[in-house]
Amino acid sequence: MMKIAPSVLTADFARLGDEVVAAAKAGADYMHLDVMDGVFVPNMSFGQDIIKCLRPLTDITFDVHLMIVEPERYIDEYLKAGADILTFHYESTERHDEIIDRIHAAGVRAGMVIKPKTPVSVLERFAEKLDLILIMSVEPGFGGQSFMPESLEKLRQARALIEKTGREIDLEIDGGIKSHNIGLVAEAGANVAVVGSAVYNGGDYVENIRALRAAAGK
Numbered sequence: 746m747m748k749i750a751p752s753v754l755t756a757d758f759a760r761l762g763d764e765v766v767a768a769a770k771a772g773a774d775y776m777h778l779d780v781m782d783g784v785f786v787p788n789m790s791f792g793q794d795i796i797k798c799l800r801p802l803t804d805i806t807f808d809v810h811l812m813i814v815e816p817e818r819y820i821d822e823y824l825k826a827g828a829d830i831l832t833f834h835y836e837s838t839e840r841h842d843e844i845i846d847r848i849h850a851a852g853v854r855a856g857m858v859i860k861p862k863t864p865v866s867v868l869e870r871f872a873e874k875l876d877l878i879l880i881m882s883v884e885p886g887f888g889g890q891s892f893m894p895e896s897l898e899k900l901r902q903a904r905a906l907i908e909k910t911g912r913e914i915d916l917e918i919d920g921g922i923k924s925h926n927i928g929l930v931a932e933a934g935a936n937v938a939v940v941g942s943a944v945y946n947g948g949d950y951v952e953n954i955r956a957l958r959a960a961a962g963k
């Protein structure tokens with residue numbers, strides 16, 4: 746069953762709490778919270794204090810995606826703020842093992858994400874310890890971009906890597922996911938789809954999520 750993780754990046758930030766609760770009530774599996782620092786990516790969003798305020802509003806799994814430099818400086822803040830899954834970029838640090846271990850020591854699931862130009866092979870050394878692998882299918886920074894079709898081969902490679910470990914690791918895809926391509930990413934091995942515009946940009950959230958699941962075909 747494909748999990749749907751709405752990205753709040755395209756939600757109405759003036760009503761952020763309501764938007765998160767609405768997506769959770771509409772049947773979302775995870776809430777994807779995009780943290781951007783204006784340095785690792787050319788955009789800024791929000792930080793740990795906003796996540797801390799959102800946390801009491803819903804029990805939904807908070808899937809926090811850090812797009813920040815030196816995540817090792819801030820992960821304790823995000824763990825305290827209520828992340829259930831904390832994902833950092835392979836490209837953003839040299840201290841991968843230490844970060845994964847610190848996330849696990851807090852009882853939180855650890856994820857690693859790669860940008861479109863980073864090969865899946867960099868994940869091989871960490872797969873045994875990861876709970877989630879995130880493949881970016883757009884350059885990180887902005888919602889509303891077009892899906893990069895070369896991500897499908899990366900999903901297939903990442904799925905093969907996950908199978909080799911014999912462990913249950915979420916394989917998440919993020920960027921440009923809509924009803925017309927969610928079936929393709931499901932076929933290529935993704936089991937979690939991050940969806941911004943196709944959930945939040947118009948229409949009814951229940952219907953948007955239902956349509957995405959139906960189009961995923963599993």
Ligand SMILES: O=C(CO)[C@H](O)[C@H](O)COP(=O)(O)O
Nearest residue numbers: 752885886888889921941942
């Ligand atoms: O991480 C992101 C961008 O860095 C967003 O989560 C992603 O782009 C989702 O938005 P959309 O579905 O509109 O592409």
